[in-house]
Amino acid sequence: MTDATPVLRLEGIVKTFPGVRALDGVDLELRPGEVHALMGENGAGKSTLMKVLGGILQPNEGRILIDEAPVVMTSPLEAKGKGVVFIHQELSLADELSVAENIFLGELPRKRFGRVDWTRLYATTDAILKTLNVRFDARTRVGDLSIANQQMVEIARALTVSPRAVIFDEPTASLTDAEKVVLFDVIEDLKAKGVGIIYISHRMEEIFRITDRISVLRDGQYRGTLRTAETTEDEVTQLMIGRSLDLSRSPVRHALGKVALEVRGLSCGHLYRDVSFSVREGEVLGFYGLVGAGRTEIAETLFGLRTPSAGSIRVNGDEVRIGSPVDAIRHGIGLVPEDRKGQGLVLGMNCRDNMTLPQVDDLSTGPFVSDGAEVAIFDQYRDRLDIRTPGWRQIVGNLSGGNQQKIVIGKWLSMRPQVLIVDEPTRGIDVGSKSEIHNLIRDLAAQGYAVIVISSEMPEVLHVSDRIAAMYSGRIMRTFAAEEVTEDSLIQAISGLEPEKVA
Template identity: 50%
Template sequence: MNEIIVTADSILKKFPGVIALNRVSFDIRAGEVHALMGENGAGKSTLMKVLSGIYNPDEGAIHHRGKKVIIKTPKEARELGILLVHQELSLSPELSAAENIYLGDWPTNRFGIVNKRKMNAAAKIALDELGCNFGPEVLVRNLSIAKQQMVEIARTLVFNANVVIFDEPTGTLTTTEKDQLFEVVRSLRKKGVAIVYISHKMDEIFEIADRITVLRDGEVQCTVNTSESTIGEITNRMIGRDLDQYFHRAKAEFGAELLSVNQLTIRGLFKDVSFSVRAGEVVGLYGLIGAGRSEVAETLFGVRQKDSGEIIFDNQKVSFSSPKQAIEKGLALVPEDRKSQGLILGMGGRHNMTLPHLSLYSNMGVPRVDKELQVFEDYKTKLEIKTTGPEQLLSDLSGGNQQKLVLAKWLCAHPKLIILDEPTRGVDVGSKSAIHQYIATLAEQGLAVIVISSEMPEVIGVSHRILTMAEGRLVGEYTGKEMTEENLIAAVSGLTAA
């Protein structure tokens, strides 16, 4: 089971203005989980895209079972048994689960007609093996994100993969769904499949991985056995320094009540939600996926319209019919999905940052490029955004730098209250720490902050007060020593009274 399935030898990959991989060597062995870690932009996903045929290396070689191979396309990688389960799901929502599993390689009869019966039968076997409670003919658009991910994983079974690459697979999964995924990973490992596991979550890595390789700035820093390493050592290798204080909580100096929500309701989503936020206060909103947290935030911001209830902001009763009205009053929302809701990936950082606030950076309708460049450089420095310049397309930036730019986009309008929905999802440990520090800085400057997070250590570490939600209702409120993981779990699991 120690057979080396794939070896990458001195891989060099360049993009305009950056060396993404600088002579990286890496191997994957049968029957092991090899974790690949590093900050956003370290080269992890680039290396995996080289191995799976999405990118072609500029220099270096790939060997599969000891034989040098040239992998020009994902189809060629799949024929070798190398499959990538993408961080961003690569499914067609209007096709069935079976059609997505076989996408690009549908089985046909001798007349070239797709053999749906054969395809559905093979897909059903794979889905059943994964414990899925849906059939091969269901449309992917009708499946949850977690179930869509199982469709991605089913490809590894029907094509008899010998190498499976998981790129941030648990970013949108609940704890139960994560445990189910880990059972799948362990099952594949027992079968002798070589697994690469990319994640920013240290607890996951130390639970599931046999070895860890760390990349920094496109270069390998170390490869170690997980049992012989520590979280502190891996963190230091990733970012080149120790994180003396991972979470940062602002000083508790609160001003007047800025937001008051009373009996807010949207039928079918949430009911009778009431809470308040003071200037200089960080209020955490914790709950399981589907609890209604994001929907409450979107209602405050004017994305959704309430059925009943009252919102008082800055001493005025408000009912925003659009985000534009909310922005004008001093609200900001950093959305959960930065790629589809927070950014225009085909534009540069300067345009993305100022787009919602053109009136602030124009003169009689004519953009003031000098003012745009000034604010871009200002927040680039404040948030340590790594980019080649204001015009670099955001599609070329790492996830952490994209997230920082979403944050900068709203801060440059100087809001009074900012809502951060999963502010560090898919972000590396160094960037997480920087964002936590900046949340504390904003509160100490007098902003009111609402942080929505599925990560208990994060919401506990940055918040002055935590509200818990379950099934569309507020079910608890905690401060000080009451803010413990045990209390939060009990509240959202229905083990404590509302």
């Protein structure tokens, strides 16, 4: 990175919606060949600013300059034509079309009489895919790809032009560690070509690994820019939320209750095998491992979404058979899924209806649902979980990630479960909201809930767990007590280097 003329500059950007000033005079400068992080809590204005830059929204005040020349972005297509490419966190692909058709959608190469030049389309696409080191080709149907590979298709779109600036919005949210390495290599290649990168992520380790500068928004206002090499996570956090975070955790001070859930010899085909563990009332059991280790599949089995091929499940000492989520709920097991937007919420519904959805039958008299009972449940858990929303009528899709996660947790708490499974509790959530979710998990354990937390983030699983089950290739390699675990021993276990010692 140099101090060269900025490839992109935003000056005094203001964006208002009815009753809300989402952006209040925001400035941002992107230099050629730099990776510039844009950080802030959920609701700080990052997405709104990028929508202004990408031509999705028009600012009320301020201006955009490319190579110091003012421009007006009236659409994403116009922004792309000016060299600004946006890679969204939310996938925007057509499942029924091929990889090549998705990458060049609206810009398919043509032969005479307007016919698609399929040979050139596939050859050009395969050349782009080769630079990403992926294992699928141009003709693959996008709907047949994993979420991680669909994200790589989104990234490939940016390589179809000679971009001046590329905006990555949470690009690693669905990527494996190996795919992250490929992504970071792509970013390095873009840097070497003088392309400016705006990188939006809540993952501090990524920010400090690949970025050159960090700009922070808070409450729609620009709070400052820091050189990554000259700052610390604590300094960035203070700029984002106005305070430091205490990531230490006091040892458990409450007595653990009886064993709430016991699993013995559970297997599910090739996904996982011979898995045994237990979790007590008042305890947080963490599951940690690489993507594909089998953690989520175990949770889905406990919630009745998968059928085990062997083993037993006991709740409060009684063996149970769980063939569906209805069975799981009846036995007191709740699941906060990894994909809260796709599996945990109905984004177009209001907060109250989302929270009471699993118990509509219990709140109904004949064909009518008791509005009063639904509102009472929502009010109780809004206060208990500190859900920040103007009221129950707010559409869930308009809430921040942290408040959406609290709605999902509140939904299950209102069902009074024995065991609460929380899969990737803070994925896509800012550091301030992460701290709140972590404290909430610990509070739930203190109230006597048995909690299982599945996380891909080592600091998170170390912070919230009383014990940690380390998984590798469908097996629990070792179970650690919180006071004995170290980062090195945990990494060894999830790498398959330290098997469980069986007495």
